[in-house]
Amino acid sequence: MKTEALIDDLARDLTAVRPVRPQGMLSMAAVAFSFSVLGAAFFLFPLRDDFFVRLLNPFYLFSLIGVVFVLFFSAFLLDQISVPGRSSNSKAIIGITVVAAIVIIEQVTIMFFQPTESLTTGIGLNGVNCALTAMLVSLAPFVALFFMIRKRALTDLKKGPVLLGVASICVGIMAIQLHCAVDNASHVVLWHLAVPAIFALAFAVLIVKPLIRW
């Protein structure tokens, strides 16, 4: 087919479209949607009984805020790289990495200050449910973000799936942090953070990449 003929066909096929929303809207929508998912998830996985007491603990509070922070910035970056011509903000990347690292270091530090018995208790397989819950809750934001990105034009196929996985698993991590009453640090690091994050990232990279190509 000749290019001129293609241009004629495309012009004939034209319909009005709504332009992409301004930068930053996606991240705010992602946070708002995530909180509504969390609200709905509480019907299945209610808040832990001592939630308001636990909130007074600065480590617990910081890990929750940190996760919201990572969610917001990963959605913000996803917003940037899913629209061609918008350059990705290196400050936001550094922000995400620093906050995520602080949350992980904080949890690991607490873990090393615990007696050996409690470490092994936390690593036991009883935490599988927590990891599954986190992954289950993160499915809804994953699907929502995936379709939102698919409608756009993701130009960075390496960062995109990773950010999608990070943003969605943050919701699951938050849900399990609010639901599970086990405060053993090794349990939290392994079953609330590491396992769900690894599975979400692997899933996102393997599944999303071929599906999001345009």
Add this chain to the structure above:
Amino acid sequence: MMSKGRAQKGDFKNDLSVSQDEIELADLMKKAQQGDAASYKVLLSKVNQLMQTFVQNSFLKLGLSQTNHEDVVQEVLLAIHLKRSTFDPTQFFLPWLYAIARYKIIDSFRKLGVEQRTAVPLDDEINNLAHVATFEGIHRGDVTTLLDILPPKQKEIIKLVKLDGLTLAEVASRTGYSLSDVKVSVHRALKTLIDTFRERKNEN
């Protein structure tokens, strides 16, 4: 107020450094997003002109053959059409356009690159064979006999290419083999023939 580190089109409304192309194309795209087919056609024609050069230069840099560049230009035009909603009217048009073009060029490089990197420079091989054949003074009948050393598939393909003078594409469509299969077969056949010639020459 201009946000830090993020240039928006509105900030440069009166800035002479913004090219006329940028202003014109962005206006056309805005109208196209509202459904104006005439503006859209003008936009695509202008983009087509820009992309012809851009894609050719990119192919040159990547070491790809220019034969497929028109396909990539068409893919860019299609991508613009399908993803036209992703153009943010508050931003510049050209960075958006070139980001799409780069993505499509890289995508085609991934597809074409493997094929072209494994492709054989047939002209060299054919010249080499012609050179050897001239020196030996071989007749058509001798060549036909010589082809018997080749496997049936290679023999059939080399006969069609070298003796009947068909192009590789014609051979592919006539025999039902893929184009890359035909290329590889020709390459292997020529290599075998050259080796055989050399061996015979050394024996003599």
